[in-house]
Amino acid sequence: MPVLGVLSAEWPDLFTERLRAFRDGLKEAGYVEGRNLAIEYRWAEGQNDRLPALAADLVRRQVTVIVAAGTTPGALALKAATSTIPVVFYIGADPIEVGLVTSLSRPGGNLTGVVTLNVEVAAKRLELLHELVPSATVVALLVNPTNPALAATITRDLQTAAQTLRLELHILHASSEREIDTAFATLVRLRAGALVIGADALFNSRSDQLAALTLRHSVPAIYQYREFVSAGGLLSYGSTVADTYRPLGVYTGRILKGERPADLPVQQATRVELIINMKTAKALGLTLPLPLLGRADEVIE
Numbered sequence: 001m002p003v004l005g006v007l008s009a010e011w012p013d014l015f016t017e018r019l020r021a022f023r024d025g026l027k028e029a030g031y032v033e034g035r036n037l038a039i040e041y042r043w044a045e046g047q048n049d050r051l052p053a054l055a056a057d058l059v060r061r062q063v064t065v066i067v068a069a070g071t072t073p074g075a076l077a078l079k080a081a082t083s084t085i086p087v088v089f090y091i092g093a094d095p096i097e098v099g100l101v102t103s104l105s106r107p108g109g110n111l112t113g114v115v116t117l118n119v120e121v122a123a124k125r126l127e128l129l130h131e132l133v134p135s136a137t138v139v140a141l142l143v144n145p146t147n148p149a150l151a152a153t154i155t156r157d158l159q160t161a162a163q164t165l166r167l168e169l170h171i172l173h174a175s176s177e178r179e180i181d182t183a184f185a186t187l188v189r190l191r192a193g194a195l196v197i198g199a200d201a202l203f204n205s206r207s208d209q210l211a212a213l214t215l216r217h218s219v220p221a222i223y224q225y226r227e228f229v230s231a232g233g234l235l236s237y238g239s240t241v242a243d244t245y246r247p248l249g250v251y252t253g254r255i256l257k258g259e260r261p262a263d264l265p266v267q268q269a270t271r272v273e274l275i276i277n278m279k280t281a282k283a284l285g286l287t288l289p290l291p292l293l294g295r296a297d298e299v300i301e
Contacts, residue, residue, distance in 0.1 A: 001038050002065070002256055005058035007078065009044040009051060009071040009201035018070065018245045025249020031256060044074070046176070046202040048146040052077040059085060065255050067248065068113070071201055072149045075100055079111060086255045089113035090248045092120075092199045092224075095266055098149045104266040112261040114248045116239040116269045118199045118224040122154045123161035125222045125237050128274070129194045130165050131292055132235070133220050136193025138168045142183055143198035146175045154198045180206060184213045195221040197228070199238075207231045220284055229275045229300055234284065239269040273297040 008015060023033060031037040040063060042054040048071075055077035058066050066082075068075035068089040075089035079100055089100065090113055101107040126139065141158050143151035155171055162169035170190050172183040187195060197203055197210060204225060211231035214221040223229075224238030247267050255261060275298045281288055293299065 001036060003038045003040060003061070003063045004252065004256070005061065005063035005066040006039055006041045006069055007044075007051065007054055007058060007066060007071065007074045008042070008069040009046065009048055009074055010069075010205045011045050012041065012043050014205045015069075018241050021242050021245035022067075022069070022249040022252075025246040025251075026253050027249075028246070029250050029253020029257070031253050037256070044071075044201075046205060048073045048144070048175070048201075052080070055081045065252060067252055069245075069248070070204065072098060073147055075111070075113070076149065083110055085110065086261045087111045087113075088248060088252045088255060088261070090116070090244065092116045092118040093149050093153060094119075097153070101266060104268070106262065107264070107266060108262050110261050112255075112264045112266055113251065114244050114267045114269070116244050117272050118238040119150060119153055119157075121237060121272055122196070122198065123157045125196050125224075125235075126158055126161045126167075127165070128235060128237060128292070129196065129220060129222050130167065131289060132286060133194050136220070137166075138170070138190060138192050139194045139196065140170045140172050140187050140190065140192040141196045141198060142172045142174060142180075142203070144175050144200040144202050145173045147200050150199050158196060175202065177206060177209065180209060180213070184217055184219075187219065188217055192219065195219050197221060197223040199224055207233070215280065215283065218284055220286065226273070226275050226298075229277045229280075232277065232280055234277055234280045234286075236273075236275045238272055240271065240273055243271055244269050275300065 044050040072091045174180040174183045207227040211233040222235040
């Protein structure tokens with residue numbers, strides 16, 4: 001029975017929906033955990049500095065294939081740890097820019113995978129917030145400094161967008177739950193009128209905390225996943241879990257069957273969804289523009 005390694009920067013109990021979609025993809029490729037596939041999981045629980053050691057542990061185990069599930073730092077740690085074990089990544093960063101592959105169509109090494117649009121549309125999130133809260137001239141971006149590949153790209157793109165929109169942008173950092181609270185205290189001191197939350201595994205797993213803080217401090221905020229809006233956040237705009245984790249499972253299954261990562265083009269997500277929490281908008285005293293409502297894929301009442 002082949003053994004699959006899964007490396008994630010998140011918490012297992014908060015990864016359920018994504019794992020379900022991933023397993024659906026594996027099943028489509030003919031693999032079911034416990035029947036003809038064993039899976040070993042390694043969870044960094046929001047601590048990116050643990051990923052190199054966890055990656056090295058999976059390599060020592062000599063697993064058949066390793067999946068870097070939603071973690072750019074994890075994918076980079078695996079690239080550094082092995083040049084022979086096939087690695088399938090799920091990331092938001094440009095895999096060429098961060099050095100994971102040399103080409104999207106012909107990756108050429110032992111890595112391939114799925115790329116979301118969650119980093120690429122970061123600037124669009126700022127534009128959506130500006131459309132909703134045009135009076136907010138001071139805005140903030142929250143990033144995790146222990147995820148430099150994503151933090152640098154998102155910061156650069158939002159700084160460009162902020163200049164175009166004539167907004168004053170402040171960069172806030174958080175790499176733990178406590179630092180998230182500290183970042184919001186800084187946001188209030190700066191009197192920022194809106195917040196863009198950068199893509200990161202820590203923030204994925206802390207949607208409830210982030211949504212509660214944005215409501216407590218009356219700050220309109222946008223993130224990438226629906227969970228943020230379900231927890232009371234105002235807006236989300238990004239790739240869907242089902243559209244990205246299922247293909248990740250299919251690709252993993254194909255490699256388990258013997259296909260080479262070097263021959264499998266990196267898949268790129270093509271769809272994003274906009275979700276709005278109407279109850280939160282009313283609590284913040286916001287009137288949603290009809291064109292924005294018309295573009296929404298879902299409105300939570």
